[in-house]
Amino acid sequence: MREQLNMKQTTYIILLSMIFTSCLVTKKYTRPELELSEAYRDVTLKDSTSLAEMPWNEFFTDPTLKDLINEALENNFDLLMAYQRVLAAEALFKQGKAEYMPTLSANLGVAENKMSNQSWMQGLSFEEYSLKGSLTWEPDIWGRITANKNAAKATLFQVQEDTKAIQTALVANLASAYFQLIKADAQIDLMHKTIANRKESFEVMMELKKSGRVNEAGVMQTKAQLHATEALLVDFNRMQKLLENTINLILGREYADIKRSQLNDINTAKSVETGVPALLLANRPDVRAAEFRLMQAFEQTNVARTSFYPNISISASGGLQAMDPSLWFNKDALLYNAAANLTQPIFNKRRNRTALEVAKAQQEQAFIDFKKSITGASTQVSDALINYQAATEKYKVKSDELEALNKAVTYSEDLLTSGFATYLEVLIAQNSELNAEINIIDIKVSKLTSMISIYEALGGGWRN
Incomplete structure (x- = not known):
């Protein structure tokens, strides 16, 4: 009985x-209301098409670069560690679902x-x-198990988005380093050609000195100009080797020769249709990860609330x-x-209330971080657009400058030979021409890297 x-x-x-x-x-999570501008500073966008929606293997057209990116996606150390964090988060999420049993x-x-x-x-x-x-x-009387499961789910999604963000940065960093290496190659080629021309100029100055048209100072100035160019070659060679080391590290391998194209073979034509800032919520993995961190903190607050109940x-x-x-x-x-x-908890040295207050504070921190990530993402897009427009405008101006300087060098050398110009005028013209040629190479690559920055800032690079 x-x-x-x-x-x-x-x-x-x-x-x-x-x-x-x-x-x-417990409470149900809802996305907080955020006011988003329809423009990136002075750039108002009329369409919703985004570079971020373009897979990286379509955005980049150089086949050699594509091969390097594929290798990096398989062997990069940071990405491999991120994959393991995803596996760990998946295991914790499965554990959270099993708590109902x-x-x-x-x-x-x-x-x-x-x-x-x-x-x-x-x-x-x-x-x-x-x-x-x-x-x-x-x-699950008060929803504690459900809240813990939702927190584990949010953590899993956050880690997955963090992995996408790592891939986005990896693709952008590798492409930027690749183009910087191509730039160093172009500058080294320019230095070799310039050194050959400087040696010819030095021989000409020696002959002019014999005929009495220039003095020893002119010969020494030409010789000094030759050595200055040789010093530039040393710097560009150093930069080339450092970039090769950087790319090998990104690829997760010991030193090996880096296959690459030439600068003149790179296609720089790309339509910049960035889309409205609201799309950053959908495209940027780091913004999405920040929201999942907010969701995780929200669910942890739910868990803390249930501790007051039996x-x-x-x-x-x-x-x-x-x-x-x-x-x-x-x-x-x-x-x-x-x-x-x-x-039923009655008195436990304020532990439950402390846990709830800490959870609420952490939730507010996560909300602030979410807002910061959106603001920072919009600023990065604006910066990238400004740099791209500046590089585009500057390339045209510098091209015109180089054309004028090429003519100036030709005229000054002819006049020096005829006795109507001084060696100083020739040296100034030649140095100005060399600096302009270096700048042209630099600006051309800056335009490429600014395109990559726009692509990365919009969240592109994680779609294959």
Whole structure:
């Protein structure tokens, strides 16, 4: 009779807990309202097409660069570590989903007992064999398990977006370093050609000195100009080697020769259709990761709220116990136990309230970080657009400047030979021409890298 009463009480508690399940104390996440401008500073965008929606293997047209990116995606150390973080987050999310299920365990035991000779059993000894199973279940009364599961899910999504952000930065950094290496190659080629011309100029000045048209100072100035160009070659060679090391590190390998194209073979024509800033919420992995961090913090606040409410757990165990395993199948060997526990926190040194206050503060930090990521993303797009427009305008101006300087060098050299110009005028014209040629190479690559910056700032690079 007593056993029947206990079973009825346990059943009543279980049914009561089911009713409480509809009385969740947690809240549902909603995206916060954010005001987003329709323009990137002075650049108003009329269409919603975004470079970020273009896969990287379509955005980049150089086949050699594509091969390098593919290699980096397979071997880059940072990306490989990010993949492992995703696997860890997936495991934690699976664990969160499994918390709804009861815990089931089995135990097989053998015990040998010998009583004291001074006890009432006077040294009695016996063996005991048992086969037991136990089940424990915690109903999600207040939504704590659901909140923990949602937090793990948000963490998984955040880690996945972080991985995409790493890939975006990886593609952009590798492409930028690749174009910088091509620029160094072009500058080295320019230096070799210039040094050859400087040597010819030095020979000409030596002949002019013999004929009395220039003096020793003019010869030494020309020689100094030659050595200055040779020094520039040393700098560009150093830069070339450093860039090769950088690219090999990005590729996750020891030093090897880097295959690359020539600057004149690179296509710089690309339509800049960036889309409106609101698309950053959908395209930028780091912005999406920041929102998932906010969601995770929000769910942790839900978990902290549930700690103020009673914790209910239901357990049951049963099995077979006898002094001989052959007696297990006797009905008298059956044992069982069922229990329901309710624990209400009353005073625990303010731990629950502290946990809730900390969770709320961390949630507010995550919200601020989310707003900061959106603002920073919009600023990066604006900066990239400004740099791209400046490089485009400057390239045209510098091209006109170089054309004029080429003519100036030709005229001054002809006039020097005819005796109507000084060696100083020739040196000035030649130095100005060299600086303009270096600048042209630099600006051409700046235009390329600014396009990459726009692509990265809009969240491009993680779509294959």
